[in-house]
Amino acid sequence: MxxxxxxxxxxxxxxxxxxxxxxxxxxxxxxxxxxxxxxxxxxxxxxxxxxxxxxxxxxxxxxxxxxxxxxxxxxxxxxxxxxxxxxxxxxxxxxxxxxxxxxxxxxxxxxxxxxxxxxxxxxxxxxxxxxxxxxxxxxxxxxxxxxxxxxxxxxxxxxxxxxxxxxxxxxxxxxxxxxxxxxxxxDWDMLAEGIQLFAYGLGKKVLLADVFGSAVSIGFSDVWKLNSISAFVVMISYTFQIYFDFSGYTDMALGIGKMFHIKLPENFNQPYRSKTIVEFWERWHITLTRFFTKYVYIPLGGNRRGSIITYRNTAIIFLLSGLWHGANWTFVLWGFLHGCFFILTKIWIKKINKIPSILLWLTTFGFLNVTWSIFRADSISQMFSFFNRFRDFSSVEVYNKISASFGGDWQMIAYLLIALVFCLKVPEMTKLAEKKKTGFLPSLSVILILFLAVLSFAKVTTFVYFNF
Amino acid sequence: MKKTKAFVLRVIGIFLSLLILTASLVYVIDPFYLYHKPWFGFEPYLDEAVYQTAGAAKNFDYDSVILGSSMVENFNIAKFDELFGWDTIKLAYSAALMDDYSAILSQVFSTHQVKNLIFPIDNYTMIAKATDSYVPRPEYLYDENRLNDVSYLLNYDVIQRSIQVITNKINNTEPKYETSYFWNRSDFSTATVMHSYLYERTTTAWNDEESDFLVANALENVAVLGSYIEQYPDTKFYVFFPPYNVMFWDYKILMGHKDATLEMNQRIIEYFLQFDNVEIYYFMDKEDLVTDLDYYVDRGHYSPEINDYIMESIANKKHLVTKDNYQQIPQKMNEILDAYDFETVIQLWSNP
Incomplete structure (x- = not known):
């Protein structure tokens, strides 16, 4: 269920x-x-x-x-x-x-x-x-x-x-x-907060993550049909999908916990605002990072035994984290790259701090996008095929099945922009729900999100067998 | 009252009311006919086979059924009723495989006393496994479990469709029931056939493929229909072999499947010949038809005129296969194919 x-x-x-x-x-x-x-x-x-x-x-x-x-x-x-x-x-x-x-x-x-x-x-x-x-x-x-x-x-x-x-x-x-x-x-306060948080999480999952998800599925099942721009849309869509999916799920979990008067630990804190990869791991899947830090990294010696051991320990954590996400070399590679980037950032942190924030953010966000695509690929060979598509400049149109999955080209652009603003400017839903706003607008938004989400659970697909 | 308590009660109250309203709207309009045939004079219309066929089979009035793939889509049921005096329903299910037909047949026979049933012996269906379906069916529309109907009653696409039904009625733009599944196209021509087929012909690596499974699969498929034929002796079953054109046979020859297909058809015929309540019609050897590609859009799909021809032939018992004439079919097919100048036609269309 x-x-x-x-x-x-x-x-x-x-x-x-x-x-x-x-x-x-x-x-x-x-x-x-x-x-x-x-x-x-x-x-x-x-x-x-x-x-x-x-x-x-x-x-x-x-x-x-x-x-x-x-x-x-x-x-x-x-x-x-x-x-x-x-x-x-x-x-x-x-x-x-x-x-x-x-x-x-x-x-x-x-x-x-x-x-x-x-x-x-x-x-x-x-x-x-x-x-x-x-x-x-x-x-x-x-x-x-x-x-x-x-x-x-x-x-x-x-x-x-x-x-x-x-x-x-x-x-x-x-x-x-x-x-x-x-x-x-x-406790009515907790119940109200829980319902809001659950609704927001459900909305993120069903109304955002699943929309990006269908574009991503099309992209990764028809890799050979992608041109450069389509591959870019698929890549960034997956970056949004995985955040809305996972953080939406976590919001729902936290919301349900609150309905039972149980406060669960938070897992996300606007991760795509991160300026460095080190910051990202303080904001993404926080409870996993906490587990690895407390129960693997520190017992291995943490950062108390010199920089070489510290980097070794960091590398172990990232390889474990990669493998933990799934039994596939794509996850291992993903963990390896994150580990390398993390260690390099730690080594050069003083120099990095002097770089303008916008450049730092762009580099980090770009790195995340590329590595999420590795994470998403079914295999290393599919990953190479996917990245190869970035060199196809044969047309400037997005693969029609992908834009259709958003409802059209303009809707696609709107979804991508809204998602970007959402990730950068809107606080985590836990912070919104904590305010316990109970007026007209919060009520309406919660009702609408719940209603639209429920109506989206099942879909009618028109099966086109003969493409006359 | 505490503000948060009021919020919780308001949200839950309005949310549940909206769900009840939505479900009621879908129940009343019932665009997939899960509960009833159309109320308030709404025109029934079928165009989503996977979703609507089960409901229509269950809830529409009829005494005779045309069940089948795209091979039956262009049958005109008004003409059928006029010619045969039947009250016919056309349950077209494009690309259906036997498991889909089986699901529909069980709805048909459990809810209606069927006098006649027409069914095409589609090569595509016969060579597949009898347990295969075209796409996973939405079981909530097929089973008797009322709890999972929630997937239908609270479904954005179904609501959209319900609203469309209402606006069509208001604007007087309701599509006519008789035109359900009828193709709205006029590009039946040799050019259409050859363009699509030659592309496939030149881009496929043709090897002689395994053909042992053909007869085995076909016999399993026909046995599904056979169980209904046996169980309902008062129902007359009309099965027909659709007139695929010569390019279908070119395709089978390239695959190394021609003889196995002819053999398979013979075994299917033998199977049906054992029943008194089955009439078999064979149109594949109607030479003037299958060699004239202007009636087609590809190697199998034909124009409404051919559907009319099939209908009239059944009415006049033309092309009826009997115990006395069925053994000559393979020889006649081979004669037609030997006489047809594939090379010239393919050459001609390869270099337009």
Whole structure:
């Protein structure tokens, strides 16, 4: 079940929300939590029932390790148990996510023909695995003695707003909120804020990201038909698509969290305003950067062991980040380029700071566009084909299927300009919703966005078989 | 009342009202006929086969059916009704494959007592797998699950279409039901055929292709129709082999599929000959037609005059295939193809 579906918006969300608030009001707070946990399982189970068993196994395994770590007092045994827990989590992630990638590469390298495994990749496995790795690390380092019950831990790992795509919320941000007394009262301020944020996120996803997405799909399926200008439109469309898609999803997740009186960590802060790549990574997918920094970069030594080790650690983070995004060499290359650019920026930061802001922004935005195209390409060879199209100056017209996907040439230009202004000038939706404006205009915009988005969930496609 | 509470109630209230209003509008106009035939004197009109055929099959009044691909699009149902005395519906579904037909047939037979059914034996359909469909169908328009109708009732494109239906009525510009799927084109000519075909002919790397699957696929396809033929002995089924022109056969020859196609057609005929409630018509060997490319736009698609000819032939039992005459078909086809001077025609149009 996706947020942008009839069943979620018109059935699942109202039933879960009303049920939760009624149960917590009528009965004790734990009833609400149990209900929310069950509904989270229903949400996650709709993707595939097998995923639910994998999730449950992961939760129960990690909870046992947590209990073991809390029980043990001998450091060496604790360390052994922690490393064991870590290895199991990473192995599960590697098995589900990368088995076929390894098989494919081994086949290529050595000319073998091992068959691909029929493995389903459980939705959100990397999110809940990272959340639990972070949790075990915190427990192992024993900063605090956490006293988490199984129910609240299960709910933390499977809470439906973030289970599939984040944000990567940390246990100490979420579980205390489940416990707070006021969390269980219906708060109209939070509900109003949540509805606004959800609507804005849904609008970004359905009314913007999906429009750019259809142009991008056409571009990458008909690469050979693109001329220079069309390739440019496809490239920049993908840059917008990925931001509106992911940040729209995150807004929806944060909005739903607020409806349940739970504040989730923010993930975006106008990333395309960044003047350097270092700044970009402080503004883009913030909770992932935070995870890698806190649980990989710093344990590796961070920046405390000289500049060479610092750069090595940075490179490791970016390669991991690349691989984390998917099992494909395009992602590895994307991570590699970001890593290189990041390290070079760090080395020359003093000189860079003297360059005019507009040039810095243009360079960074240009770099992001190029690397997003690598990220989007299905393979390295498709990436080369795509970049080759930039040399085709045979015409100055945009490929008609691409402009048609926007509704025409002028609409295409309007969409691109609006998106650019949106990315540079409009604050993140979380900031807008926080103001809790409740007058005519916010009401109208929320209603219109929700209404138009719902009407866009299903489409009628005219199938043109004979192109007479 | 607290401002935020008022905001929440207002937003939810108006949003739900808008949804209910929209769904009601779609339900009343019902442009894909999912619930009912047109109300308030709106003219029915079919032009989105994937979306409308199931609803029309279920909710329109008829006793006879023309079901098929683009090969039936130019049949004029008014002429059919006049000539045969039937109450006909034309369920054209361009490029449909057998799984699509199967979905429509189940709607037709579960809701109507059908007296006659006309169906083209389209080569394109026969050689595909019986489980294949042209495009993924919008199941919410085909199944009995009322919950997923939300995809229809709250759908921007459907609302647009509903509004179009209303404005057409107001402006008196409603398209006529009889003209549904009728092609509005006049470029039937040898030039049209040869331009499109020669491009394909010269840009394709022709190799002898595997042809073993043809008969197997065809028999699976006809068995789908066969199950209805057996189940409904009171329904008369008219199946016909459309008159593709000689360039269709040139194409099959280049593929190395000519003999296998002829063999496949024979096996299809043998299959249908076992039923008393089936009449088979074969138009591929109507030499003056299939050699005159002025009736066509490509190697298969013909002009409305040919549809009329097929209709009249069925009425007069002309080109009827029987147990006594079917075995001569391959020989006659080979004679037509041997006599046709492909080389000269192709040469002529290659150098206009």
């Amino acid at each position: 996706y947020f942008q579906s009839y069943v979620f918006l018109l059935l699942f969300l109202p039933v879960t929300l009303i049920g939760y608030h009624v149960l917590t009001k009528l009965f004790q707070k734990d009833m609400g939590k149990v209900y929310l946990l069950l509904m989270s399982f229903v949400f996650y189970g709709t993707f595939h029932i097998a995923y639910l068993f994998i999730l449950l196994s992961s939760i129960l395994f990690n909870y046992s390790i947590y209990k073991g770590l809390s029980y043990l007092h001998i450091e060496s045994k604790k360390r052994l148990l922690f490393v064991f827990g870590l290895l199991v989590n990473i192995s599960a992630l590697v098995y589900f996510k990368y088995s076929n990638f390894f098989i494919d590469n081994i086949n290529h390298l050595f000319g073998f023909s091992y068959e691909f495994l029929h493995i389903l990749l459980p939705v959100g496995i990397s999110f809940y695995t990272f959340m639990q790795i972070a949790f075990l690390s915190d427990v192992y380092k024993k900063k605090e003695v956490y006293q988490y019950g199984i129910l609240e831990y299960m709910l933390y790992c499977s809470f439906f707003p973030y289970i599939t795509s984040g944000p990567i919320a940390l246990h100490h941000e979420i579980i205390p909120q489940f416990r707070k007394k006021e969390t269980h009262n219906l």
